Amino acid sequence: MRLTDSQLAAFREQGYLNIGRILGDDELETIGSEYDRLVTFEAQTLGNEDDGVFPYRAMLNFRSPPLRAFINHPEIVELAAQILGPDVRFWWDQGINKAPGSGSEIPWHQDNGYHEGGCPEYLTTWLALDDSDLENGGLEILPGSHREGPRSHALQTVHYYVPDVDGSGAIELPARAGDHLIFSSLLLHRTVGNHTTDRQRRAWVMQFARGDAYNLATGEPYDDRPWVVRDGRRLEKPWAERRFALS
Numbered sequence: 001m002r003l004t005d006s007q008l009a010a011f012r013e014q015g016y017l018n019i020g021r022i023l024g025d026d027e028l029e030t031i032g033s034e035y036d037r038l039v040t041f042e043a044q045t046l047g048n049e050d051d052g053v054f055p056y057r058a059m060l061n062f063r064s065p066p067l068r069a070f071i072n073h074p075e076i077v078e079l080a081a082q083i084l085g086p087d088v089r090f091w092w093d094q095g096i097n098k099a100p101g102s103g104s105e106i107p108w109h110q111d112n113g114y115h116e117g118g119c120p121e122y123l124t125t126w127l128a129l130d131d132s133d134l135e136n137g138g139l140e141i142l143p144g145s146h147r148e149g150p151r152s153h154a155l156q157t158v159h160y161y162v163p164d165v166d167g168s169g170a171i172e173l174p175a176r177a178g179d180h181l182i183f184s185s186l187l188l189h190r191t192v193g194n195h196t197t198d199r200q201r202r203a204w205v206m207q208f209a210r211g212d213a214y215n216l217a218t219g220e221p222y223d224d225r226p227w228v229v230r231d232g233r234r235l236e237k238p239w240a241e242r243r244f245a246l247s
């Protein structure tokens, strides 16, 4: 998928974009059925019992060969290279299902806030597997907030969050099932609780980083993340110098 110049300019300026549907029906069906097998209440939940927990699972690509095939999907990595440059590593993926009654929020944060030692700005892709809005646990964002750089995060249970965010400029970022949202890892965002009784809100998040990304505290390269694009060419077989340890 190639962004137009005006889409790219809007992304750089606002820090986010809904690029619509870039995967086919069959692909979305494969993702949906593998996701439903893996992202379940029985496997793992996040959130708190009082508000209602939600299924969460990290690194679905480790657990499912059909899902692993998407980490170097041609449309997705073309987009990543256009934004990040000619050398791109796959960074992380996670499934989050704000199920009906999962009232727990994910508080305001930048995705960068989750990495000890810090890492440079990277790209988050957020695939909506269901329609998503503020009734069923959808996203709220602060447009342009990525331009202010990294913010310091506090830890609340397992969520890193930015305290005292002035949310007065926040907007809803809705999506239709099948849409891909993309945003900067520095964009401030949160997701609200799902207060419906019958509308699940599943999302599969995949993230990509520049090939030269390194740990800002230790100086170490992130060479445990697989290459998906090198010298502007998509790799058929992603590979990394070191094995990634999922803790």
Ligand SMILES: O=C(O)CCC(=O)C(=O)O
Binding pocket: 096, 098, 106, 111, 137, 189, 190, 191, 203, 205
């Ligand atoms: O999908 C969600 O509920 C949370 C997404 C999010 O905030 C993230 O992936 O950083």
